[in-house]
Amino acid sequence: MGRDKDSIGPAEARRLLEERAREAGFDLVGVTRAEPLGEGGERLRAWQEAGMAADMGFMHRPVELLANPKKLQKSARSVVSLGVSYYPGEHPENLGGGGRVARYAWGRDYHEVIKARLFRLREELEEDLGTRIKARGFTDAVPLLERSAAQRAGLGFFGRNSCLIDGDIGSYFFIADLVVDLALEPDEPGTGTCGRCTRCMDRCPTGAIKAPGVVDARLCISYLTIENSGEIPRELRPKVGDWAFGCDVCQEVCPYNKAKATESRWPEFSGESGAGPYLEMEEVLGIRTDEEFGERFAGTPLTRPGRAGLLRNCCVAAGNLRSKEAVPALEGCLREDTSALVRGHAAWALGEIGGSEEALRGAAEREADGWCLGEIRQALADASAGAAPGAAPGAAPDASLG
Ligand code: B12
Ligand code: SF4
Ligand code: SF4
Missing domain, CATH: 1.25.10.10 (Leucine-rich Repeat Variant)
Structure with missing residues (x-):
């Protein structure tokens, strides 16, 4: 474990990462340098200033913090972005009058499930490369603009629904990160386009997508049913429909998901492992x-x-x-x-x-x-x-x- 990090070639390390991450079950793997996320930060600032972060305290933190991986770890050199499909299949029809659950939440708690694999991945890399790697591993938990980092690491492009979309597997995937003190060859940023499609904006039940890529959390059913600790405003209640936890409408209507959504290979995310599609x-x-x-x-x-x-x-x-x-x-x-x-x-x-x-x-x-x-x-x-x-x-x- 004593190998000098500077003696490890970034290309060799990147190749090993790819191999190990795929073996660990990640569908998408990318790397970007641990540098400030300029455009993401500007977009975040405008979003915060417009009040669209609602009362999510963790989203009101300074932009400099949320848009800079080095604030998470001073010695960070690379951000490894990983994508894992959670797509558990189509929503069965609501014949029993249940409360609808968004797909990402049908199974086990993804924070725990993914974190365990991230740490194993780091250990394997340490063994392969013969050096200790200082790393912060997380998913949807730490103050970093994960979509922006993932786009820069080549995982996909920003859809008008603000989700990161991969041309091959669509958008039903979690993003997970390993911020490491290792130089890894970076990837090209993700590219792709929605073309002339505006389906998600047209079909969002509450009109929460205010502009391409801009979601006003105050109106979003996902916020209203998960992060919001107060009442669901009366005027919005009828628009929530049968959603009891989260919302998938802007992903369900997306042509990338209709054509490409790939079922998750992780059994932990199947409906049988957790609450399933309806309460x-x-x-x-x-x-x-x-x-x-x-x-x-x-x-x-x-x-x-x-x-x-x-x-x-x-x-x-x-x-x-x-x-x-x-x-x-x-x-x-x-x-x-x-x-x-x-x-x-x-x-x-x-x-x-x-x-x-x-x-x-x-x-x-x-x-x-x-x-x-x-x-x-x-x-x-x-x-x-x-x-x-x-x-x-x-x-x-x-x-x-x-
Ligand atoms: C706060 C939050 C929410 C809020 C606000 C969502 C929002 N759109 O802002 C609420 C509670 C509403 C929410 C809902 C959902 N969330 Co959420 N959420 C987050 C969290 C913690 C921060 C997001 C954030 O920073 N928002 C602020 C805005 C300003 O940033 P942003 O959405 O990331 O948008 C950036 C890019 O889209 C980019 N951008 C957008 N348009 C364009 C256009 C161009 C041209 C360019 C260059 C850039 C660009 O700029 C923005 C700033 O970087 C992230 C985890 C994380 N730490 O990043 C998860 C995360 C974004 N959520 C996730 C998921 C799965 C969901 C839901 C699908 C869950 C559900 N089914 O109910 C919905 C989707 C709703 C939607 N359409 O966004 C995943 C998304 C994975 C993916 N493939 O994109 C994340 C990444 C968690 C994870 N680690 O997997 N979420
Ligand atoms: S998650 Fe639902 S409410 Fe939120 S932006 Fe997408 S369609 Fe609209
Ligand atoms: S529904 Fe259409 S506009 Fe919305 S994200 Fe998908 S391709 Fe883009």
Whole structure:
């Protein structure tokens, strides 16, 4: 392990990296120098200044930090960008009235799964090259513009939906990074184009793609159902459709995915390994404690919004589906859930579905939380007006149901 790093040829090291990364199951491998991400940084600054980062504290960090790999590791010389397909297949039809889960979250928690392989990859490189490698390995976790670094490392091009697209496997892939103190021969930046296509912008249910490559998180269903810890704004709820965790619409409509999406070779990302494509509403809406929630979703990405956040999402999805089957569970939430966020969204859902006026009146008498009381009163007003706002009872929700 004592070999001098400067005696290792960047081309030789790059070749070994390719070999080992492919063996480890990564579909895409690229390298860029550990230098500031100029254009990415400028785009990030404009995005932050426009308020599009919403309340994601980690995205309000200084641009100089998020756009410079050397801030992660002073001695960094290269950024290794890796892509791994998580595509678990097509979404089955929602015949059971479930809460839809975005594909990247059907299986095990990708942070843990990928990190383990990244560290193994580093160890193998160390053995092959006979030197210790100082490295930071991560995916979707550390302050670095991963798409920008990956584009510079040749993994793909920026789609109008802002996702990184590879001409061969589409965009359903995670990006993982190894920032290393090793000189590796860099790749050419990724190229490609959307041509005249604007499908993702036209079909985004909430109009969140404000300009090519610019997503306003405040409107994005992925943000609203995962990172957002507060209410889902009333005017956006009907547009969330049956999504209970994340959203794939701007990728589903993309011709690159229609033609090229390649099923993941990692069994950990299959629906059988985790929560799968749909949540059973009655079950999730009946989870009353954090312990129970932790046990049910441990090791999957669905722990991210917390118990109240996930129940909030299921309330909205059930309301949009006009799910009569979910009414007892929603009334249970309204009656006994300790979170005002859950009670308030349950009231909204019951107002959308109709027929729960008695339960809503009872809840109005008991409710101490001001925001929640407002939701209950509004649901009662909507019920007595005979029609829910947004859509007539029984009508299909606004967002794509696949
Ligand atoms: C914050 C965040 C979100 C936010 C904001 C998303 C956004 N578009 O900004 C929310 C919660 C909404 C979100 C949603 C999703 N996310 Co997210 N998210 C991130 C995170 C942590 C930071 C992204 C960021 O910096 N946003 C700020 C903007 C300014 O940066 P950007 O999106 O990276 O855009 C850059 C490029 O697109 C480029 N660019 C865009 N257009 C153009 C055009 C040209 C000409 C050029 C030169 C450059 C360019 O400039 C931008 C700045 O570098 C990254 C992980 C990371 N650390 O990078 C994951 C990440 C971007 N997310 C990922 C995924 C999988 C998703 C979802 C698909 C999950 C889901 N199914 O619900 C959705 C996709 C929604 C979408 N259309 O973006 C993957 C994307 C992989 C890929 N192939 O692109 C990442 C990389 C995580 C990972 N390690 O795999 N996410
Ligand atoms: S993830 Fe959904 S809501 Fe967000 S930009 Fe894409 S289509 Fe729009
Ligand atoms: S749907 Fe069309 S515009 Fe959007 S990312 Fe795909 S190719 Fe580009």
